[in-house]
Amino acid sequence: MKKILIVEDNEKNMYLISFIIGTMGHQVVQAKTGEEGVALAVAERPDLILMDIQLPGIDGLETTKRIREEGITAVPIIAVTSFAMSGDRERLLAAGCNGYIEKPIDPGTIKDEIGAFL
Amino acid sequence: MLTMRDSIRCLHVLLAAMALFFPLLFSPPARAEAQTVTVGVYENAPKVFTAESGKPAGIFIDIIEHIAKTEGWELHYVHGTWGEGLSRLEKGEIDLMPDVAYTAEREKVYSFHRIPVLNGWSQVYARKGSGIQSFLDLNGKRVVALEQTIQLETFRRLASNFALKITLIPVPDYKTGFQMIADGRADAGVTNRFYGLMNGRKYGLEDTPVMFDPAPFFFAAHKGLNQPLLDAIDRDLAALKKDPKSAYYASMGRWTTEEVQFKLPVWLDVLGLVLGVALITSLAGAVLLKSQVKARTRQLEKINNDLTESEQRYRHLFEHNPAPMLIYQRGTLEMLAVNDAFVNHYGYSREAALSFLLTDLYPDEEKEKIATMAAGLKGLAYVGEWHHRKADGSIMTIMVRSHDIEYWGYDARIAVISDVTEMKQMEDQLRNVNETLDNKVRERTAQLEQKNLELEGVNEKLKELDQLKSMFIASMSHELRTPLNSIIGFTGILLQGLAGTLNDEQRKQLSMVKGSSQHLLELITDIIDLSKIEAGKITLTIEPFDLAALTRDIVESFRVTADRKSLKLIVEGSERLRIESDMRRIRQVLVNLVGNAVKFTDEGEVRIAIGTDADSAVVAVRDSGPGIKAEDMSKLFQYFSQITSADLPKHEGTGLGLYISRKLMILLGGGIQVESEFGRGSTFAVSVPLQREERA
The missing domain is CATH 3.40.190.10 (Periplasmic binding protein-like II)
Structure with missing residues (x-):
């Protein structure tokens, strides 16, 4: 069982992702804002982070940068983006993401992606 | 004369x-x-x-x-x-x-x-013994004359009056002229009496009886500047x-006697021919005198005739002039004469007209003014606009030109009249039309200015609306998709049985929910793309990638659907084809084309060929589907157009796919070509330039 941090402001998406990860048998840590995400990443030391990019306040890219700046460099961060944003692959990688998943979230895709990093 | x-x-x-x-x-x-x-x-x-x-x-x-x-x-x-x-x-x-x-x-x-200063005349000189005795003898001769002189002009006129063929040679000075005669380059020369008298003999020339054009000679001054000089000359x-x-x-x-009085050449003296010369001279003088008297008499007769003729000509000019004319006595303003045109145009008899005073012709309000005006016109030519009353009482507008004339001893004035009544009326009408037009133009201009202001306002509002539209799209792209993503996501969980086992009916209905949600999401995504393209706000991400790998990947994603319809899905051509372009947009276009092919083809095959032509990478998607009628080809790339036919089942789609695809390919510097034969299938070929042009 691994510990997975989900940073996601939308309640329903949070529930959806948490549910899928739950069926995989992993522990879920939830953060609703970027700042909370950075704090929990430092405090909880998760094995993987799922990062929504379109967050209110500091966005997913900025949050990712800050987490990396805290010295957490080995933990894979998978970006969760809307289709419209996915073209910015370069930007995601430059900010420190290791991969990305496009919305709408397909349970199969998310399982495959997480499986690839853990 | x-x-x-x-x-x-x-x-x-x-x-x-x-x-x-x-x-x-x-x-x-x-x-x-x-x-x-x-x-x-x-x-x-x-x-x-x-x-x-x-x-x-x-x-x-x-x-x-x-x-x-x-x-x-x-x-x-x-x-x-x-x-x-x-x-x-x-x-x-x-x-x-x-x-x-x-x-x-x-x-x-x-x-x-x-x-x-002196009076002179012109005289023709010729070589001695030339035999020139009259003007007629100059026919066929070459005659020199001083250029720019009256002499030359008069001589030319005389020659033409007598219908003589005389070659006139203008010379800059008399000396040259005389030399030319002496040398035989000319036969005779026109000169003034003074020069001839003084210089003729030097050149072996003699005077002929041909004399003309007596004239007074003066000092001439530069026009207008030297009046004091001229006054002084006259005085002295x-x-x-x-x-x-x-x-x-x-x-x-x-100058005319002492020095010019020539001495007889010595040889003449020696030959003792003095008497002979004197005799010849006096004889010639008598003949000359006689002929001159005759000529003078003829000239006087001619002048008399000329005068009579000239008077008749002027009378004719007055009487038969098409313009009404009148002559009135200055001071008394009595009418002295009117012409035929006046009688005809005004309708007064000649007798009545001649019993009038000038002022009788004018309407009351102009009588005093014309009397004052006429009194002050001495020595001046006058043009003015007035009104005259005709015999029938009608008033006409006239343009009158008048000047002084002496008429049978009367100090009089002659007036030429043009009836400009119609012209005036037309002018007035024209002025009215002009004013109306002016007003209309002014009114219209004001309206247009108002319209312009309104349009500016509308333009501002449109700009605001456009801004609002852009904001709307940006916000919608997120807000519309979020709940849909949620619906699709949870439907996926349920369908995968992650939340519990489903019976067949539940699975079937949930699949429909997922299908409809996905269709709605595509529609929203297409509309957003469309708006971005139309607004020129689309951003491209250019990166190197393998077009062959991308194409094979996309084809594979349709394999399940194709298998379900028993369609053969074939990929052929390049295994590897690296290009630089926007991968996601190329994917979008290829998904659209392959998706369409699979969707619209019910049996046979969909064949995807990857390759290159001269300077492009090409992916051609050929299907054995229903094909497109020639008349429908033009609708193909219009938006919200789905080609429908009674033969074809209605397919779910946005009607935006091909439109967006073509726009995207143009943005990427490539294009989409279509070939189709109705009933036989279609080929959609996407081309992307192999070498990306650097954008400035």
């Missing part, structure tokens, strides 16, 4: 000069300060010429030097030809030119004083001419 008229005019000039001269006697003497006067000199001895000493000499020079002394002038001479002299005078480079015959034409260009000339012992007569004597 010319001689006569010129003499009369000469007399007029003299009289005028006298009239001017008397009051001048009492005017104060000439100014004391030295004034420089520049005088032209040309070669026309003995009137004016350059002496061997290089100084100017001659009658005109003697006289002007005398006047200069009297007036305290300092004289400067400018030598040149006759023509040069005249042109300098015209330009004002010299003040006076001597020896200028007066003509009306010349008076337009130069100013003349009034008392002639009058004094000179009054005194028989004056410098004037001394000069005339000196």
Whole structure:
């Protein structure tokens, strides 16, 4: 069982992702804002982070940068983006993401992606 | 005829000069300060010429030097030809030119004083024994004459009057002319009596009885500037001419008798032919006199005839002029004459018209004004607009031109009348039309300006709306998709049985929910893409990638659907094809094309070929589907157009796919080509440039 941090402001998406990860048998840590995400990443030391990019306040890219700046460099961060944003692959990688998943979230895709990093 | 008229005019000039001269006697003497006067000199001895000493000499020079002394002038001479002299005078480079015959034409260009310096005439000279006895004898001859002279013009006119063929040779000076005759290059020459008298014999020439054009000769001044000079010349000339012992007569004597009185050549004397010569001379003189008297008589008769003819001509001009004309006596304003046109146009009988006063023709409000006006018009030509009353009482607008005339001894005025009533009415109408037009234009301009203001306002609002639209799209792209993503996501969980086992009906219905949600998401995504493309706000991410791998990947994603329809899905061509482009947009286009092919083809195959042509990477998607009718081809790339046919099942779609695909490919520097045959299938080929052009 691994510990997975989900940073996601939308309640329903949070529930959806948490549910899928739950069926995989992993522990879920939830953060609703970027700042909370950075704090929990430092405090909880998760094995993987799922990062929504379109967050209110500091966005997913900025949050990712800050987490990396805290010295957490080995933990894979998978970006969760809307289709419209996915073209910015370069930007995601430059900010420190290791991969990305496009919305709408397909349970199969998310399982495959997480499986690839853990 | 010319001689006569010129003499009369000469007399007029003299009289005028006298009239001017008397009051001048009492005017104060000439100014004391030295004034420089520049005088032209040309070669026309003995009137004016350059002496061997290089100084100017001659009658005109003697006289002007005398006047200069009297007036305290300092004289400067400018030598040149006759023509040069005249042109300098015209330009004002010299003040006076001597020896200028007066003509009306010349008076337009130069100013003349009034008392002639001398009178002369023109005479034809020829080689001795030429046999030229009359003007007619000059037919077929070459005749020299001084250029730019009255002489030349008169001679030319005479020749043409007599219908003579005379070759006229203009020369710059008499000397040249005489030399030409002496050399045989000319047969005769026109010269003035003074020059001929003095110089003829030197060249072996003699005078012929052909004489014409007596004329008074003056100093001419530059037009308008030298009136004081001219006044002084007249004043001094009058004094000179009054005194028989004056410098004037001394000069005339000196140049026309003393020196010019030739001595007989020695050989004549030796041969003792003096008597013979005298006899011949007197005989010739008698003949000449007789013929001159005859000629004079003929000329007088002709003048008389001319006068009668001329009077008749003028009467005719008045009587039969198509314009109404009237003559009235100045002062009394009595009508003296009206012409036929007046009678016809006005409707008054001639008797009635002649019993009128001028003012009777005018409406009451103009009577006083015309009487005052007519009284003040002495010596002036007048043009004005008035009104006249016709016999039928109607008032017409007239344009009248009038000037002084002497009519049977009356001090009168002649008036030429144009009826401009219709023209005036038309003018008024035109003015009205113009004013109306002006007003309309002004009104319209104001309306347009108002419209412009309104349009500016609308434009502002449209800009705001456009901004709002962009914001709307940006926000919608997120807000519309979030709940849909949620629906699709949870449907996925349920369908995968992650939340519990489903029965077949539940699975079937949930699949429909997922399908519809996905369709809605595509629609929203397409609309957002469309808006971005239309607004030019689409951003491209150019990166290198393998087009072959991308294509195979996309084809594989349709394999399940194709298998379900028993369609053969075939990929052929390049295994590897690296290009630089926006991968996601290329994917979008290829997904659309392959998706369409699979969707619309019910049996047979969909064949995808990957390759290159001259400078592009090409992916061609060929299907064995229903094909497209020729008339539908143009609708293919329009938005919200789905080609429908009774033969075809209705397919779910946005109607935006091909439109967006084509726009995207154009943005990426490539394109989409379609070939189709109805009932046989279609080929959609996407081309992407192999070498990306650098954007500036």
